[in-house]
Amino acid sequence: MASSSDSEEVRVLGKWASPFSNRIDLALKLKGVPYKYSEEDLANKSLDLLNYNPVHKKVPVLVHNGNSIAESLVILEYIDEVWNNNNNHAFLPQDPYHRALARFWCKTLDDKILPAIWNACWSDEKGREKAVEEALEALKILQDELKDKKFFGGETIGLVDIAANFIGYWVSILQEIAGLELLTIEKFPKLYEWSQEYINHPVIKEGLPPRDELFAFFKASAKK
Missing domain, CATH: 1.20.1050.10 (Glutathione S-transferase Yfyf (Class Pi); Chain A, domain 2)
Structure with a gap:
């Protein structure tokens, strides 16, 4: 799997008060992955949110090099797989x-x-x-x-x-x-x-x- 680099674009579309959105913030911080955060107004959803998560139209959404991933548990596993060498901090056991x-x-x-x-x-x-x-x-x-x-x-x-x-x-x-x-x-x-x-x-x-x-x-x- 790839490790993080300065050339990578990592964005999180989230809501500050949402525990589901916060999961992604915590995971990226634990992995030491820098990212850009975009706060979403769920009463007035951005075009980015509608484009990146057209199925559920909700946060959180992770955008990695232009590719979007939705649903917090799915995103957490993606983060663990992609940045699996960062700080040697694996979220899932090997067994x-x-x-x-x-x-x-x-x-x-x-x-x-x-x-x-x-x-x-x-x-x-x-x-x-x-x-x-x-x-x-x-x-x-x-x-x-x-x-x-x-x-x-x-x-x-x-x-x-x-x-x-x-x-x-x-x-x-x-x-x-x-x-x-x-x-x-x-x-x-x-x-x-x-x-x-x-x-x-x-x-x-x-x-x-x-x-x-x-x-x-x-x-x-x-x-x-």
Whole structure:
């Protein structure tokens, strides 16, 4: 696979408050790949976004030397394959079984765990009790998978850790706005410890959006 060079053009079309878009920022920073970022107004989508992602018309989109790739999990694997020599930081393990497991947990995050937590934070009073119960079940599933590892990727941040950025960072903001206690050290000590290790990793910490701005953004959304 190719390694990065000064002649390469790497662009990210994203939304600063989106955890899915942020996954791509974090992955490129972990790989040490310079890139140009374009903030998208999703209420008034740019021609670039419509041209580069005509199927879904949403962020994130990675544009590498004029070729576009959409869907955050697909982009993450592309980044790992193309810039596989950068910092010797592989997101996926070499063993095929463990690679398949990582992909399974990334898909489980997007299909089951993240929606359950999002629903709990934004549900109305009528459906909140059941939504919170489902969110707690989802977090337990994730903690059980973490076991005693520092990161889901072992000793270093891997694909599942990057995909779980919503759990590591966004959840604490949303649960505070919603007045909930979902991911706490008392309920999920191992997962909470992982979240602290994750957000305090120097590269991750640099790549996350400011907490106060995210809080204000979602707080305003909650009032609508």
